[in-house]
Amino acid sequence: TGRCYMTSQNHGYAIDISKLPDDFEELFINANDKTNEGIIHRSLPYFSVQFHPEHNAGPEDLEYLFDVFLDVIRNNHAIPLKQMLAEKLKLLNVAPSLPSIPKKILIIGSGGLSIGQAGEFDYSGSQAIKALKEENIQTVLINPNIATVQTSKGLADKVYFLPLVPEYVEQVIRAERPGGVLLTFGGQTGLNCGVELELSGVFQKYNVTILGTPIQAIIDTEDRKVFTERINAIGEKVAPSIAITSVAEALEAAEKLGYPVMARAAFSLGGLGSGFASNKEELKNLATQALAHSNQLIIDKS
Known part of the structure; x- marks a missing residue:
């Protein structure tokens, strides 16, 4: 089929394909050294592999081979074995749709800090901005506290010195139209603000994806x-x-x-x-x- 699978290898020999009987043909090939990893009979329900398709400590990509084997034995299918394997491959190899990565992300900042209060959310938010910039993602920060690291000039692409309340956050979302939002770097204030925006339908209205911890998980743990x-x-x-x-x-x-x-x-x-x-x-x-x-x-x- 041309598809690749990860398996656990454990054999000290390989079949010489050039000397196979006419009734057999190659089923799997090692992509590294091109040696044989499995053969199949052209008409009878015989096939074998030289790897561990079920390996519990590693990849399970080809575990379905056992299902095919049992299905053939129990039902004595008239369908050729190779055709059954090909059809099974088609069903199991639908490529998962990868979530699109937003080009612009809104970060709810750490907010105000009292004298002597720890600044862990300022630190984590700063690291988040740096990580996003490394991925060439535009960052928009909302943080009313000018005395934080994350509001330093040149860190975030754009900073709004506004209160962390739903009304102001919605205004920024309306103006900037970010593709995603990070709530978990704003501490309790950011979480509460995010929950209110979700319940009021603001995120859905502007098609903003909540990144990181799902909003329902936040609600379930806060309540x-x-x-x-x-x-x-x-x-x-x-x-x-x-x-x-x-x-x-x-x-x-x-x-x-x-x-x-x-x-x-x-x-x-x-x-x-x-x-x-x-x-x-x-x-x-x-x-x-x-x-x-x-x-x-x-x-x-x-």
């Missing part, structure tokens, strides 16, 4: 209740917890779980509003602060 459900679905254990949206619900949940409890805010920056509570008064204060930053709170049994 504490959904994350717990996903973990339970695969049989992993998690601490008993209840999702709440008000202080009264938090107190009720703690009574069911029993003190001490841990409160965790969803979609919060660096765990803002999260903490431990040993009694009603501590939980009331903690829940009041947490719900000021997030619309959902998870009460876990500590």
Whole structure:
């Protein structure tokens, strides 16, 4: 067929094709040294190979040969074996469509940093820009913080010093029309912004592909209740917890779980509003602060 396959080789000899009986012909050839790797009978259901088509530790490109063999034995097909193999090859060798690489990518930047706060997202964003430039991809950065490495002159192709909120990001998307967007280099702020833009249909409206972590995975991990459900679905254990949206619900949940409890805010920056509570008064204060930053709170049994 002219197609190439990867297999695990393990033989110390090769058949001399020039001395094959007339009823046999060559089936596979080693692309490196042109030696024989398999023969097939012209009319009878006989064929053999000199490699491991099923090799568990390596390529499994030709594992289907076992299916062909069993099919011939069980059903005694009248179709010539070589024709069966050729038809199987056609079915299994449809070239996968490669995703097109965007020519321009929007990066949600690291945003503002407090004194003493770590700048890991500034660093990772800078590395992302460098990597994209090496691939000759145009980079557009949104970052309101002028005191970052990634906003340095000459790094990104274009920088917008705008707040990391959906309204401004949509304006940049409308003006620049990027083919893709990277959300994971903007920390919690970038993730929250990306989720809002996805839910409002902005990315779909402007045909922007979300690169890296899928948006649904971000939503599932940021929403504490959904994350717990996903973990339970695969049989992993998690601490008993209840999702709440008000202080009264938090107190009720703690009574069911029993003190001490841990409160965790969803979609919060660096765990803002999260903490431990040993009694009603501590939980009331903690829940009041947490719900000021997030619309959902998870009460876990500590």
